[in-house]
Amino acid sequence: xxxxxxxxxxxxxxxxxxxxxxxxxxxxxxxxxxxxxxxxxxxxxxxxxxxxxxxxxxxxxxxxxxxxxxxxxxxxxxxxxxxxxxxxxxxxxxxxxxxxxxxxxxxxxxxxxxxxxxxxxxxxxxxxxxxxxxxxxxxxxxxxxxxxxxxxxxxxxxxxxxxxxxxxxxxxxxxxxxxxxxxxxxxxxxxxxxxxxxxxxxxxxxxxxxxxxxxxxxxxxxxxxxxxxxxxxxxxxxxxxxxxxxxxxxxxxxxxxxxxxxxxxxxxxxxxxxxxxxxxxxxxxxxxxxxxxxxxxxxxxxxxxxxxxxxxxxxxxxxxxxxxxxxxxxxxxxxxxxxxxxxxxxxxxxxxxxxxxxxxxxxxxxxxxxxxxxxxxxxxxxxxxxxxxxxxxxxxxxxxxxxxxxxxxxxxxxxxxxxxxxxxxxxxxxxxxxxxxxxxxxxxxxxxxxxxxxxxxxxxxxxxxxxxxxxxxxxxxxxxxxxxxxxxxxxxxxxxxxxxxxxxxxxxxxxxxxxxxxxxxxxxxxxxxxxxxxxxxxxxxxxxxxxxxxxxxxxxxxxxxxxxxxxxxxxxxxxxxxxxxxxxxxxxxxxxxxxxxxxxxxxxxxxxxxxxxxxxxxxxxxxxxxxxxxxxxxxxxxxxxxxxxxxxxxxxxxxxxxxxxxxxxxxxxxxxxxxxxxxxxxxxxxxxxxxxxxxxxxxxxxxxxxxxxxxxxxxxxxxxxxxxxxxxxxxxxxxxxxxxxxxxxxxxxxxxxxxxxxxxxxxxxxxxxxxxxxxxxxxxxxxxxxxxxxxxxxxxxxxxxxxxxxxxxxxxxxxxxxxxxxxxxxxxxxxxxxxxxxxxxxxxxxxxxxxxxxxxxxxxxxx
Ligand code: ADP
Numbered sequence: 069x070x071x072x073x074x075x076x077x078x079x080x081x082x083x084x085x086x087x088x089x090x091x092x093x094x095x096x097x098x099x100x101x102x103x104x105x106x107x108x109x110x111x112x113x114x115x116x117x118x119x120x121x122x123x124x125x126x127x128x129x130x131x132x133x134x135x136x137x138x139x140x141x142x143x144x145x146x147x148x149x150x151x152x153x154x155x156x157x158x159x160x161x162x163x164x165x166x167x168x169x170x171x172x173x174x175x176x177x178x179x180x181x182x183x184x185x186x187x188x189x190x191x192x193x194x195x196x197x198x199x200x201x202x203x204x205x206x207x208x209x210x211x212x213x214x215x216x217x218x219x220x221x222x223x224x225x226x227x228x229x230x231x232x233x234x235x236x237x238x239x240x241x242x243x244x245x246x247x248x249x250x251x252x253x254x255x256x257x258x259x260x261x262x263x264x265x266x267x268x269x270x271x272x273x274x275x276x277x278x279x280x281x282x283x284x285x286x287x288x289x290x291x292x293x294x295x296x297x298x299x300x301x302x303x304x305x306x307x308x309x310x311x312x313x314x315x316x317x318x319x320x321x322x323x324x325x326x327x328x329x330x331x332x333x334x335x336x337x338x339x340x341x342x343x344x345x346x347x348x349x350x351x352x353x354x355x356x357x358x359x360x361x362x363x364x365x366x367x368x369x370x371x372x373x374x375x376x377x378x379x380x381x382x383x384x385x386x387x388x389x390x391x392x393x394x395x396x397x398x399x400x401x402x403x404x405x406x407x408x409x410x411x412x413x414x415x416x417x418x419x420x421x422x423x424x425x426x427x428x429x430x431x432x433x434x435x436x437x438x439x440x441x442x443x444x445x446x447x448x449x450x451x452x453x454x455x456x457x458x459x460x461x462x463x464x465x466x467x468x469x470x471x472x473x474x475x476x477x478x479x480x481x482x483x484x485x486x487x488x489x490x491x492x493x494x495x496x497x498x499x500x501x502x503x504x505x506x507x508x509x510x511x512x513x514x515x516x517x518x519x520x521x522x523x524x525x526x527x528x529x530x531x532x533x534x535x536x537x538x539x540x541x542x543x544x545x546x547x548x549x550x551x552x553x554x555x556x557x558x559x560x561x562x563x564x565x566x567x568x569x570x571x572x573x574x575x576x577x578x579x580x581x582x583x584x585x586x587x588x589x590x591x592x593x594x595x596x597x598x599x600x601x602x603x604x605x606x607x608x609x610x611x612x613x614x615x616x617x618x619x620x621x622x623x624x625x626x627x628x629x630x631x632x633x634x635x636x637x638x639x640x641x642x643x644x645x646x647x648x649x650x651x652x653x654x655x656x657x658x659x660x661x662x663x664x665x666x667x668x669x670x671x672x673x674x675x676x677x678x679x680x681x682x683x684x685x686x687x688x689x690x691x692x693x694x695x696x697x698x699x700x701x702x703x704x705x706x707x708x709x710x711x712x713x714x715x716x717x718x719x720x721x722x723x724x725x726x727x728x729x730x731x732x733x734x735x736x737x738x739x740x741x742x743x744x745x746x747x748x749x750x751x752x753x754x755x756x757x758x759x760x761x762x763x764x765x766x767x768x769x770x771x772x773x774x775x776x777x778x779x780x781x782x783x784x785x786x787x788x789x790x791x792x793x794x795x796x797x798x799x800x801x802x803x804x805x806x807x808x809x810x811x812x813x814x815x816x817x818x819x820x821x822x823x824x825x826x827x828x829x830x831x832x833x834x835x836x837x838x839x840x841x842x843x844x845x846x847x848x849x850x851x852x853x854x855x856x857x858x859x860x861x862x863x864x865x866x867x868x869x870x871x872x873x874x875x876x877x878x879x880x881x882x883x884x885x886x887x888x889x890x891x892x893x894x895x896x897x898x899x900x901x902x903x904x905x906x907x908x909x910x911x912x913x914x915x916x917x918x919x920x921x922x923x924x925x926x927x928x929x930x931x
Contacts (some may be wrong), residue, residue, distance in 0.1 A: 070128050072147040072169045080156055082198070087127055089198035089215075091216055093236050096124060096131050102558045103231050107203070107224055108134040113553065113566065115217060117186070117205045123151040124192075124201035133201075148176055150206075154189030155199040160218045165190075165210035183188045185210045188218070190225035192232065203228050245281075279682045302407070303446075307390070307453070309399035313337035313353060316399065325383075325406055327373030334495060341380050343371045353387055353400050360397045362390040364443070367411055382408040386443070401453055403446055472555070474564035478502035478518060481564065490548070490571050492538050508538045514550075518565060521552040525562055528552040532576050539830050547576035598696045603630060605653055605682065605691035619676060619699050621667020628668075638664040638673075649680075652693050656682045659695060664704075675704040715772035718765045725765065729758055767894050771879065774901055781821045785929055786856065788850065789815040791822060795829045795848070806837050808846045815850065816857045819929040820906050828899045832861035832922045835895065840865025840919065856908075856925040863921075868914040876912060899924070 072078060080086065090096070101414035105120050111120035119137035123130045130149040132142055146152045150172070154161040164171050166178040166185050167534050177184040189204030203225040251876030304322035306315060315333050323329060332340035337353070344350045349370060356363050365385045371378045383404045390399040428544035469487030473480050480497050488494065503515055512535060521528050529551045537546045555564040593600060595720040599616025603609070610633070620636050622628045637645050641663035651657045666673055680695025732755055739747035773779045792813050818825070829848070836846040844864040851858055868876065868883070875881045877900040882893035903910040903924045914920035 070147040071145055073175045074153065074173065076171055078147065078152045078156065080199075083127075086155075086198045086200060089194050089196065090124060090126065090200040093200070093232050094239060095232060095235065096126060096132060098133070098840070100134060102236075103235075104134040104228065105136065105558060107228055107231070108136040111203065111205050111221070111224060114138050114220060115188075115205050115209045118630070119206035121151070121204050122201065122207070123149065123189075123190075123204060125149075125151055125155045125199075130201075135759065137206075150175070150177065150184070150187045151189055151202045151204055154202040154204060155191055158191055158193060158199065160188060160190045160222055161202075162213050162218070164212055167210075183208050186213075188213050188221055190221045192225055192229045194229070195233070197563075253899075304404040306402045307399055308337055308357075308402065308839065309390070311357075313357070313400070315340055315494045322402075322404065325372060325381075325404060338649075343373070347371060348690070349385075353402070356387045356400050357397055360391065360395075362389060363387040367407055381406060386446055388446075390453065401450055403449075467570075469567075469569040471567040471569075472564060473502050473518075473567065474555070476522060477524070478565060478897050480505060487567075487569065490537075490569055492540060508536060508543060512536060518552055518567075521554055521565055522562055525554040525556065527554070532572055546571060546573040548572060593696070596698070598698050600694070600696050601680075602692050602694040605693060616697055619674060619697060620665060621670050621672065621674075623669070632668075636665045636668055638666060641665075645678075652680060652682050653691075658692075673700045673701070674699055695706065711772040714768050718768040718772070721765050722762075722769075725758060725762055729755075729762070732758060764892065767892070767898065770898055771894050774898070779901075781824065781902075783819050783821055785817060785819050786822050787815060787817055791826055791829070792848070792850070795826060795833070798830065799833055803833075803837055803844045806840070806844060806846050808837075810834060810848045810849065812849045814852050814857075816852055817929040818857065818926055820926060824902045825906075825926070828902055828924060829859065829861070831895045831899050834862035835922070836861050836865065836920075839863070852928065853925070855928050855930070857928055858923060858925045860921050860923040862919065864919040867916040867918050867920050868912060869916045873912060873914065877910065 070078075095689060108120040108122055112118065114710075117137075120134075121132050121136070121138065122134035123132055128146050130146055130151050132138070132144075135141060150161075151165070153171070163172060164186060166175075166187060172178045175184075184206060186207035186209060187204065189202035191199040192201045192203065193199055203221065205221065209337065258473060304319065304325040306318035306322045308314065309316045313334055318330075318333055320327075324449050326332075327342065328340065338345060338350070347370065349365075349368070352363050352365075355361075363384075363386070367382045368385050368386075369380050370383055372381055373379075384407050385405075386403045386700045388401045388403075389397045390401055392398050393907055417553070425829075467486065469490040471480060471483040473488045475886075479501055483495070488497075490504065490799060493505065502518065503509070509515055514535065516530050520526075531549045532547050533550060535546055535548055536545075537545050539546075549572055550567070550569045551570070554562045555566055557563050571882060593613070594615070597615060599619045600613040601616050602611050609632055610628075610630035612620075612628050612633070615625060617624050617628045620628060620633050629895045634642065636645060645661060645862070648661055649659075652659045659678065662675065662677045664675045676697050677700045678695060678784045680693055682691055682693050684690070685692050732751060736748070736751045736755070737750055770779060781836050792810055792815065794807075796810045807931045833846060833848070840846070841865040845862075847860075847862040849860045849862070872883050876883075877896050878893075879897040880893040900910050902925070906926055907923055908926040910922075910924040912922050
C-alpha cells in the first residue's frame with residue numbers, strides 16, 4: 069500500500085507501461101553491483117554530499133540498486149520516497165531546502181529524525197521514454213545546486229541508464245551464448261573429422277571469441293580504466309576525435325599494426341599516417357564522423373608501415389561513431405583485426421582443395437555466427453567507451469584541477485586540462501608514476517602525504533599550502549588548495565588516489581600585500597606615537613588604539629568607550645570638542661582641534677592635538693569617523709614657559725622705560741626753556757625711539773596675555789566715523805614721510821571693542837608706511853557690503869609673494885630678509901586674533917612688487 073505523504077498525485081498516467089519497462093530490465097531485488105555503486109560513490113565525491121542512491125520506482129516501493137551513505141536500507145515506501153516525485157519529471161528534481169517545500173512538510177524523511185534538507189534527483193529514462201528510477205543525492209543541510217552541477221548529475225544518470233541497458237544486453241547475451249556453445253561443440257566435432265586445416269581456423273576463431281569475451285568482462289569491470297583496457301584488448305583499437313581526427317588513443321596492437329610508436333598519439337590522423345591521403349578509408353572515417361553511421365569492412369586492403377616501408381595488409385575493420393549525450397558525433401573508434409595470414413591461408417586452401425568448400429559451408433555459417441558475436445562484443449566495447457568518454461567530459465568541465473592515480477606507485481590514469489595548467493605539464497604524464505612526472509616535488513612534503521593517504525585511506529585537505537612548482541622550466545613558489553582522497557574498490561581496498569587542486573597563488577599574494585601595507589601603516593603609527601580611533605556613525609561605538617587609551621590615562625588593554633573618553637576632556641574644552649565631533653558626523657566637516665584632558669588613572673594634565681575625518685568603509689558601506697591624536701603636552705609647556713618669559717621681560721622693561729620717558733620730558737622742558745634747538749631735535753628723536761620701544765613691549769605683553777586668555781574684548785556700540793577721524797588725525801600728526809588719505813569712507817555702527825579695532829587700523833597704516841617707499845600714497849577706504857563693513861588699507865609698496873600670503877598672520881612670522889626693517893612679526897597676528905574674536909574676517913590682496921591691500925570686515929550692528 070502506498071502511504072502518500074506528499075499531498076499530490078504521485079502516480080503518472082503511464083505508470084503501468086512504466087512498470088512493464090522496469091520489469092524488462094530484470095534488475096529489481098538484485099544484489100548490489102560495483103558498476104552502480106561506483107557511480108553513486110563518485111556522486112558523493114563530486115557533489116560533496118553524504119548520500120547518493122540509484123533508485124528504481126516500483127508499483128508500491130522504491131528499490132535501491134546502489135546505496136552510499138544510507139546504511140543497509142534496501143527499499144522504501146513509494147509514498148515516502150522523494151524519488152517518487154523525481155520520476156514525474158524528465159528534468160532534474162531539486163529541493164534546495166526541503167523545509168520551504170509545502171509538499172515535503174509532512175514527509176517523514178524531512179520532518180522526522182533523519183532531517184533531510186537537500187535533494188536532487190535525475191530520472192533514469194529508458195530508450196522508449198519511461199522514467200523508471202533516479203540517480204539522486206541527499207544532504208541533511210540545505211544547499212545551493214548550480215546549473216553546472218545539474219548538467220553533471222543528468223550526465224551521470226544517463227551513464228547509469230546505459231549501464232542498466234548494458235547489463236540487460238549482457239544477461240541476454242549470456243543466455244544466447246550458452247545455446248550457441250552447445251551447437252558449436254556438436255558442429256565442431258563433425259567438421260573436425262572432415263578437414264583438419266579448417267578446424268585450426270575454427271579454433272583460432274574460437275580463441276578470438278574467448279578473448280573477446282574476456283575483453284568484455286574486463287571492460288565491464290573497469291570502466292574508469294578504459295585506456296588500460298584498450299591496451300590489453302586482443303584487437304587493434306584506436307580512437308579519433310574531432311574534425312582533425314586527432315588520435316586520442318591507440319593501443320600497442322594498433323601501433324604495431326600501423327608500424328608506428330606511441331608518438332602518434334595526440335597527432336591528427338593525416339599527420340601521423342600521411343600514407344592514408346589517397347586511401348578511400350580516410351573518406352570512410354570522415355563519412356562516419358559526418359553521418360554518425362557505423363561502417364564495417366571485412367578483409368580490407370590497407371597500406372601500413374613495416375620496417376619503414378609502406379606494405380599492403382588485410383584487415384577486418386569496424387569504424388563506429390562516438391556520440392556525446394546529446395547525440396553529437398565527437399569521434400570515431402576504429403577496431404582492426406589483421407587477417408592477412410588467414411586470407412593467405414584460405415586462398416591457399418581454395419587452390420589446394422576446392423571440394424572442401426562444399427563441406428565447409430556449415431562451418432562458415434558457424435564462423436559467421438562467431439563474427440557477429442564478435443561484432444556484438446565490439447558494440448558493447450563501444451558502449452563502455454562512450455560512458456568513459458562521458459565521464460572524462462565531466463572531468464574536463466570541472467573548474468578545479470583533477471587527477472586520478474592508481475596503484476601504490478600512483479600511476480597517473482587521467483588528468484584534466486585545468487590540472488595540466490596548474491602543474492605546467494602536458495598529457496605525456498599520463499601512465500607515468502606521479503613522483504616521476506613531478507620531479508620538482510622531491511624534498512617537499514606532498515609525496516609523503518600521498519603515500520600516507522594511500523596507506524591510511526584518510527583524506528588529506530590543505531588550504532593555501534605553499535609548493536615549489538615548475539612554471540615553464542623555472543621553479544617558482546605557488547599557493548594551492550589541495551585534497552587527496554583515497555579511491556576504494558568494492559571490498560574497501562585502496563586502489564588509487566583522487567587529487568583535486570586549485571591555484572590560489574594570486575589570492576594569497578594580494579592577501580599578503582594587504583597585510584604588509586597594514587603592518588607598515590601600523591609600524592609608522594606606532595613609531596610616531598600616535599593614538600588612533602574609529603567611531604561608527606550610527607552606533608557611536610568607538611574602537612581606540614592602545615596608545616590612544618594611554619593618552620587618555622587608561623591601561624592599553626582596558627575598554628575605553630566614547631562617552632568615558634569625553635568625560636576626561638577638560639571642562640573648558642569639552643563642549644567645543646563634542647560639538648566638533650557632532651559636526652563631523654552630521655556635515656562631514658573636517659576635525660582639527662587642540663585641547664587638554666585629565667588622565668583617567670594617573671590624573672595627569674595632557675594637551676593633545678586631534679585630527680579626524682568622516683569616511684565610508686567600502687566593506688560594510690557604513691560611515692565611520694576616524695582619526696589620530698598626538699600628545700603635545702611638552703610643546704604646550706615649552707610655549708607656556710616662553711610666554712611667561714616674554715611677559716616677565718616685557719614687564720621688567722616697562723618700568724625703566726617709564727622712568728626714561730619721564731626724564732625725557734624734563735629734558736624737553738629744559739631744552740625749550742634754554743631754547744637749545746639741537747637739544748630739542750635730539751629729544752624728539754629719543755622720544756620717538758622710546759615710543760616705538762613702548763609699543764613693541766606692549767605688543768609682546770598683548771601676545772602673552774592672548775595666550776593665557778587674559779586679553780579681554782570689551783564690546784560697545786559706536787559709529788566708525790569717529791574712529792576713522794581719530795585715525796586720520798593720528799596719521800597726520802605722526803607720519804610725515806607718506807601721504808595717508810582717508811578717501812571714500814562709508815561708515816556704520818558696530819558692536820565691538822573700539823580701542824582694539826582702532827589698534828588694527830593703526831597697525832595696517834603703520835605697516836603700509838613701513839613697507840613702502842617714502843613719499844608714496846597710503847589710501848584708507850571703507851564700504852558696506854551686505855551686513856558687513858569692509859575696511860581696506862592700500863599701499864604702493866613692495867607687495868607680498870604668494871607663498872608668504874597665508875603665513876603673514878601667524879605669530880612671529882616675518883618675510884625672509886626683513887631684518888633691515890625692525891619688527892617681530894606679531895602685529896598682524898594680534899590683528900587677526902582681534903578680528904576673529906569679533907566674528908570678522910581678515911586678509912590681504914597683493915601682487916609682488918605692486919603694493920598690497922590689507923583688509924578686514926566686521927558685522928554691522930543692527931538693532
Ligand atoms: P612686523 O612687526 O615684522 O612688521 P607684522 O606681523 O606686522 O610684523 O608683519 C609681518 C610681516 O608681514 C612683516 O615682516 C612684513 O614682511 C609683512 N608685511 C606686513 N605689512 C606689509 C605691507 N603693507 N607690505 C609688505 N609687507 C608687509
